[in-house]
Amino acid sequence: MYGPTETPESEELSFEGPERWSRWAAWVRAHTRLAAAVGASIAVLAVIAGGRLLYERSRQPLPPPEGSSPQTGHLSVYLCATEPFWEKCRGPATAADRRKIEAALRSIPEIQSFRFETREQSLANLRKTVVRASNPEGLPDLFGSLRPEDVPESYYAALRPGDWPGVRQRVEALPGVSYVRTFRDDMWWGKADVAITLCPRASSLEKRCARRGAATEAEKAAVLDRIHSLPGIETVYFEDRTHAVKALGDVSRQGLDANGDLPGLSEVFYLKLDRPVTKDLSPSFSDLPGVAGVRPVSTP
Incomplete structure (x- = not known):
């Protein structure tokens, strides 16, 4: 029987006597090992998840380089x-x-x-x-x-x-x-070696892009996968429609509206290689839907 001031909890948490100290020490050791194991597992999962995220991010193309357009x-x-x-x-x-x-x-x-x-x-x-x-x-x-x-x-x-x-x-x-x-002068001169042009929103020409619309996100992802499968790729850039409109206006010296009706304007992957271009890369992308063409980036 417990007195008015005694409870089972107070007895269980009492550390008087060597037996209870021994039980407490055993409990701490067991739970410390469990906590360490759980913590290690979480750390491993975090490293795996973080590594995957870094890997995915490392495969994403960069936006066009910043800086003013050439003045020549x-x-x-x-x-x-x-x-x-x-x-x-x-x-x-x-x-x-x-x-x-x-x-x-x-x-x-x-x-x-x-x-x-x-x-x-x-x-x-x-x-x-x-x-x-x-x-x-x-x-x-x-x-x-x-x-x-x-x-x-x-x-x-x-x-x-x-x-x-x-x-x-x-x-x-x-x-x-x-x-x-x-x-x-083209802003890409000296910054890229190869351009992979994607199908635009509309095309009246009897070629690969006729009557099919712009390249889809899945098609862009397939092109990016193919790019990363090639040797010698140093940097990959992606020029979206907004930047393409601005670049076209800079090149042609005419102001263009990014929201204007330019259905034939394409988005482009630009590749910087770690070695001089020695072969045509067109065959590497000829089987991929959504690709309009592949060309070298060279001065006139």
Whole structure:
């Protein structure tokens, strides 16, 4: 029987006597080992979960590098040809016209250097320009039927920072000039070696992306998995539509609305390699749906 001030709990928690001290010590040792085992298990699970998270994050592409757009660019001066592409042309550019154009190009401070391009060179440079400034998925259809005689001769000029609109107006007013285009240098030059262009929201071209819509998240994930399976990949960037619109506006020197209707503009994976590009990577992605094309990132 317990007195008025005694309870079983008070007896159980009493540490008087060696027997009870021994039981208490045994209980502490047992529970200490259990706590240590549980703690170790939790730590192992945390390491596994953290390692998996770090692994997944390490496979995610980086956003485009930060920084201002290049302040250098180039000028393409297309000459009047036999075919009256533009109303201002009254016939093909003459030798006298070309001498005046070259003299003007030499006198403009913003022009660092220039070169004359034959019809063949002009067509090749036009292809590169279109690849840079828009989705390359339909290039074979757009240019497959073009011949050098279909493209006018031109001058290609490297531009320093300055009044590019003024340069364009001055050169375009010269006799023998059909039209002039200015382009800012691509921000990806020197930052990436290969571009993997994805299918845009809409395409009217009879190619892989026709009538199918933009690449899905699952298709993007499959492309990323294929990228990581290749040797020599140093860095992977992903350019979404918002950045692509801004980059296109910077390259073409025209302000574009990120919410505007640009259904043919593609998202792009950019790859930086740890070695020079020695082979075409297109075959590595030719079987993947949602891929519009693969191209090297190179200066004109």
